[in-house]
Amino acid sequence: MILDGDKDLTTTLARRGISRRAFLKFCAVVTGTLALPNTYIPRVAKALEQAALRPPVVWLEFQDCAGDSESFLRASRPTAGDVVLDVISLDYHETIMAAAGHLAEEAKQQTVTTGGHIVVVEGSIPLKDDGVYCCIGGRTAVDLLEEATRNAAAVIAVGSCAAFGGLPKVSPNPTGAVSVMDLVDHIPVINLSGCPMNVANFTATVVHYLTFGEFPAVDKLNRPLFAHGQIIHNNCERRGHFNAGRFVREWGDEGHRQGWCLYRMGCKGPVATFNCPQLGWNDGTNWPVAAGHGCIACAAPDFFERAIYEPVNIQEVNPPDQYPSVEKAPEPLSAASAGTIGTVGGLLVGAGAAAAVAASRRNGHQPEGVRSEEVS
Ligand code: SF4
Structure with a gap:
């Protein structure tokens, strides 16, 4: 709370070693988390500074x-x-x-x-x-x-x-x-x-x-x-590997070491909605999929009763146009290019998918190919 003798929150934060710049950075991060445009940052800052609230x-x-x-x-x-x-x-x-x-x-x-x-x-x-x-x-x-x-x-x-x-x-x-x-x-x-x-x-x-x-x-x-508002799969950094059909097949195999897609290991990212890929955990340093374990859909109502290592029945076909083969062995890929494709591909596809999802929602439709009863 605002400390005795201080006239506002800024003064209190300054006494605690938090600069005005750090406070505004915090406001910018929260505004981004709320998916609001940057023009809202001053409004957020002002609201936080009003002690009466x-x-x-x-x-x-x-x-x-x-x-x-x-x-x-x-x-x-x-x-x-x-x-x-x-x-x-x-x-x-x-x-x-x-x-x-x-x-x-x-x-x-x-x-x-x-x-x-x-x-x-x-x-x-x-x-x-x-x-x-x-x-x-x-x-x-x-x-x-x-x-x-x-x-x-x-x-x-x-x-x-x-x-x-x-x-x-x-x-x-x-x-x-x-x-x-x-x-x-x-x-x-x-x-x-x-x-x-x-x-x-x-x-x-x-x-x-x-x-x-x-x-x-x-x-x-x-x-x-x-x-x-979005499925994890749309913003996942491993999405490029999913699109290319490069899947981890065993814990610790070559694909796992190179950061390939965890779908076959039971990742629930294709049916789980959460902003983990954007926010991360532990102050944004990491999140489960980046650490090498598939998403377990922990924000869904029934996640403790789901089979953690069983692949989900994904229905999304757009993007990509064709669902990749999860059975065929992929072409070998160097560690460096795997990482690049995973990151860039995931971001690009994620951005495209996010736009498609947003457009679908604006039109009042569920994104194409996603069965609403399976998304949680
Ligand atoms: S690791 Fe999971 S969320 Fe990421 S691309 Fe593969 S299936 Fe989708």
Whole structure:
């Protein structure tokens, strides 16, 4: 928050060693994540500097692994720790708040009674046996969720457990786990799914709310369109290899070492929508496909029950015009040219495909060849 004695956020950030230039760079990155033109950067910066707009936030953790809290705290660019925590008022977070016991509960009570706050939920909510499988301070998760959301402005469900039930909900679902949107329907529910959520998408969602006074447009699963508007396959750096029919056939084989396409190894990129290729993880240093493992569609509702290493039934034929053979052995390729084709081809095809997808959406059509029921 803005420190005592400071007149605005810029002064506070400067005292923390974050220059005006770094702050504006942060605004530019978030504006880009939101898929907004650069002309919006000053508006985003101005909204963040207005102290009066700091919304109170109550963060609840239920059936989860705390991976989303980790994701939130591990951003080392000026994001969560340096900017988001300065523009929101994080009144309650069981893992990282300084207060404990009755003091912590009082802070939460004050916020949820006043109302107008944002509730962030991490983890699924068990309903079986009156909800006894997740209790905090002697109260069940479902009770705590109902209380926190009663007067709230919105809920952000972070991670696939809060968004869709996740691992606790996998059959036979011993605790009767459900998602936030199974229980909350009187206020907007924004799902930032993923295992864990990407903190850049959380930041962008909060910044959108502060800048425009509303949450970003969402898809049919309540996920922001800026993060789930395209299939991963369209922006993947290995796409050039897919188009050329060069597939990894065994872990550690020559194709794997040269960065070829992971489709045959079960990559779900052709049916999963997420902005991982554009944002990356660990501060944009890498993402699973670049690291050599196929996408597991961790932001999709049923990803824990999918066969991870089974190829998906892809239907997209445009581009490329012809679906490459996944059986025929490819021509050998040098490591250098493989990397070049993978990167350049992926970017070019990704850009073309993105344009096709955008055009299709503008016309109200699903992109050609993509079966909508399979895209998640
Ligand atoms: S690695 Fe996955 S996302 Fe990338 S091109 Fe191959 S199938 Fe598509």
